[in-house]
Amino acid sequence: MKIAIIGMGSVGRGILEMIDGKDLGLSVTGLADSKSGLMDKDGIHIDEVLAAKRERGYCGDKSLSAIDIVEQADYDILVEVTPTDAKTGEPAMEFMKKAIGRGKNVVTSNKGPIALHYAKLQSLARKHQVGVRYEATVGGAIPVMHTLQHGLAGNRVLAVFGILNGTCNFILTRMAAEGLTYPQALLEAREMGYAEADPTYDVKGIDAAIKLVILSNTIWKRNVKLEDIEITGIDMLTTDALRLAEDQHCTIRLIAEAVPDRGILRVAPQILPKNHPLVVEGTLNALTIETDMAGEITLIGKGAGSKETASAVIGDILFIRDTHARGH
């Protein structure tokens, strides 16, 4: 199976390393970063390209752009792993539309296009009879989408609630465990590489809300937008509030929650008993899915990381390969 990868940040490099190190039967025939691109229908030499990227800062031919690769390379699946632009979804959306128009499957870790244009992407995919998969957009390494779309197929999902942002969870864990103030815990998260220089998206609850939009649209096909989510971040939480919760064998977590029958669509700090299954530590993510037949299913795992995101992307690639192959 031939894949073209657009984006050579930590996710793109993670995928390349996994494909290079494992015998998965995948051949990379197109590759682009923000400065260059390359194509080889017989398969790119991954180790050479990774070395080139490390040494000179770009991967291929500067006269080729990402869109050239999308439009011209010979591939079965476009793997779109450029950074998320949550306001426009571009340029990822353009790459995906072009690939789908060529009859190619798409796998992405990019939250922007999925949160903004879910219905449009699905209808385009149906029209061109291709798959669009986005496991890596929610819950990192946890196969949330596989569970919702396949494992729990036939169930009516009544509600989802969970921890979808590892940065916030790390900060809250540290505030509770060490009595740190919010600024102290945020500083520690930055030093550990868990928070970006501008942590706004994470700590204000926007990243978790974007993931809740993706979950809601996947499950209930309701065309939910980010504006529909009631959002409260963790940046106003005091050490006192956490101490008060701890005194009652509870703690505080940033919970994303959707319960359509009760009109609930929100991201907010909530007090939970310490032995609640969702109370996970550090940068872990956790999601409880409430259904009519299976009852409550809870999934826990790493919500971010280069290898972990690569795991989700590769799971999607292999799913497209294995389910398509059956029919031939």
Add this chain to the structure above:
Amino acid sequence: MKIAIIGMGSVGRGILEMIDGKDLGLSVTGLADSKSGLMDKDGIHIDEVLAAKRERGYCGDKSLSAIDIVEQADYDILVEVTPTDAKTGEPAMEFMKKAIGRGKNVVTSNKGPIALHYAKLQSLARKHQVGVRYEATVGGAIPVMHTLQHGLAGNRVLAVFGILNGTCNFILTRMAAEGLTYPQALLEAREMGYAEADPTYDVKGIDAAIKLVILSNTIWKRNVKLEDIEITGIDMLTTDALRLAEDQHCTIRLIAEAVPDRGILRVAPQILPKNHPLVVEGTLNALTIETDMAGEITLIGKGAGSKETASAVIGDILFIRDTHARGH
């Protein structure tokens, strides 16, 4: 999609009720219990059959047996949900072989044939190009097999450890919470319907070990047998042992564990910190899957029950339908 269901115990009835109550596009064209069978290529009237079973104790025509339905009915998927015989796997194995020989897919909740004859069933399925799925055999409603086979595809699984028997977990939860002795907690489990009249398979760890065999063979294709598992049950555990664990903020759980690289294949009571993700309460099941890319993924949910098992079986049926349909 046409299905034939063999077995009308609580699982079979649960599946029939779900198919009747939901618009899943499934038609039941064959059905058998231990005393009778019926066939209708245009689809059996489920409500009438469930009423007949309630009123007279059997579902169809007493001149038809289960094997007649397997051999003669017009169906795409055989749903084999007769009781488990862990020693022989019969008569389920015979039903499955016959169906596969007819080129039919098989979905089962029956641990016997999968634990005893996994390799044989897989090779038969390959030969006849059909699917054999058994999500319901391990972890009840938790989509363990979907997660291993699809969600985490591409990962190397390094280890699995978890709670695979809800009866034992209920007993241990009650012993710890209320200071009950083992016989008292077992009595309570029986009264609640969580333990059978003869609880040997559950409390001696055999049921959990059978599930560990199924997991190991699914993941590592090593042809593990029940005799290969080192098994210690919970029937010798004292209230004192639990109290000692509790004093150290720990508790005891019956853990099934497979770590091939360290030669570990065992079911045994283990002391775990109370905040460990695997320490679930009551009849819940929980499984942690340790992988090379995704890290540790933990799944928690209901391990038994009529609706819950139906959820797993229906997930398998829909997976076969949806992945086959793509190619046509």
